[in-house]
Amino acid sequence: MTDAPKAPFRVIDFSQVMAGPFCTRLLADVGAEVIKVEPEGGESMRGRPPVRDGASSYFGALNAGKRSVTLDLKSEEGLARARALIASADVVVENFRPGVMARLGLGWDRLSELNPRLVYCAISGFGQSGAAATRPAYAPMIHAASGFDLTLMGFDPPANRPAPTGMFFADVLAGVFAWGAIQAALLERERSGLGQLVDVALMDCILSMMVYEVQEVQFPQANPRHVYVPVKTTDGFIVTVPLSDKNFQGLRTMLGDPDWAKDPIYATAVGRQTHWAEMMVEIEAWTRSRSGDDCVAALMAAGVPTSRYRTVAEALTSDEARERGILAPVIDASGEFKVPNPPFKFSRSRAHVGNRVPEVGEGNDEFFG
Structure with a gap:
């Protein structure tokens, strides 16, 4: 029996909820070894619906293909184990409020000394510096603060208030931009031999998506932009x-x-x-x-x-979805369910969701002995 091929790089994932986990799942999809660091009892998303037989498929969709370890980052032992993992890693991803990781002794300044080749990706609402950096930020707040919601309202003149928010565009965009930026930093490391800090802000991501609107603010048009209507x-x-x-x-x-x-x-x-x-x-x-x-x-x-106009269920059962292999089966403690594959394919290398969702701390013995 031959050994499994070595992962091209190791990622220590301190992130939670959506933006960070979305990024790190994509990294796992293309072959990275992603070690998810959770508190004892697991990340809160493990209880987020849809839940069946105690397992969240929402969590599973964001974390399939990863490993899981549990650490108490407020204890010396937990911090020592975290540093040991990071010393052997290529990438760290976190989406705490700026300053949290530094107060734990796990900020970029300290970790870059520990591991000079480390690529450290910090995802936040407004970036790692500046007056807004320490504000709490969830995607709906960013949608409102960026002008995104009022832009959508402007497409429907009879509307007298912004539409309710139920999809977290800012989180997904930040996850995708972080995924690409990390790989760009790893590529640059091949030249310089050094890692660097990757600072991804949800606000920047939403504004970058509004290509026309950013230009129209600078160069107002006499006629409003046409909108596609049902x-x-x-x-x-x-x-x-x-x-x-x-x-x-x-x-x-x-x-x-x-x-x-x-x-x-x-x-x-x-x-x-x-x-x-x-x-x-x-x-x-x-x-x-x-x-x-x-x-x-x-x-x-x-x-x-x-x-x-189709429902999500109709889209997922369409001929094109089946032909593209958009959904792939994964397994968690409650059995099999399906999640989307990465939305791209390679002609030669891997781009496929891992087939297992890690149990809480399943990698503790392997990584900590």
């Missing part, structure tokens, strides 16, 4: 995008070249964008007496990009 069908909604000249010509042909489509205001892509809402009203006059599937079939056959 179009009513007999059994739900579709979104359709006759943006290019070719798309629009296909739409005209499919609809029998109606009079409204001959109006010069729709003759160019710029004109269609300016009068997008009016165009959608005309299209809806056709769609509202047809099913979503019939509308999608007709519009796509005509070369007009179109999709029905």
Whole structure:
């Protein structure tokens, strides 16, 4: 029996909840050995629903493929064990409020002396320095503070308050940016031989996503940006995008070249964008007496990009999801369930979720003896 291939690098994961664990799961997906450090009894996310037979699949989706050790970071023994792990590591990831790790003696300054090749990634709401650095920060707060929520509200003029938040875009973005930045720092280490601090801020991540809005603030436009709106069908909604000249010509042909489509205001892509809402009203006059599937079939056959609004369950059971292998089985203490694979594939190397969710402290004996 041959030994398992050695992991390309070791990651000590002090992070909790979402942004950090999302990052470190991606690192595990591409082959890193990720050792998750938890308090006695485990991270609080282990109790976050959905829970079945005592195991959280939410936690499992963020931590599959990792190892787990438990440490009391307020004790000398726990800190000594943490330092020993870090001395052998390539990467540390943490998402505590700035200053917490330093007070434990596990901040960047101390650890870079212990391990000069260490890449230390700190994820926080507003960065590691500055007036806002020590503010507590959760994703919904960042969505509000960044202008993201009010931007979305502006897309729906009748709205009189920002929409409720239920998805944590800032956390996921920060996790993805941290994942990429860590690998860039590891690549730079090949040249310099030295690690470095990687400082990822949720606020920066959300603002970087709003490409148009950041430019529009600097260069205000006379006409508001057009927005893509749902179009009513007999059994739900579709979104359709006759943006290019070719798309629009296909739409005209499919609809029998109606009079409204001959109006010069729709003759160019710029004109269609300016009068997008009016165009959608005309299209809806056709769609509202047809099913979503019939509308999608007709519009796509005509070369007009179109999709029905689907539930997550419908998306996960679609042909494209099965063909891509989006979901993969993993196992925890309560049995098998499925989680998304990383959203990219390599032609030669690994990009696949690990198949087990670690039990609390399952690696203690192996790593601490």
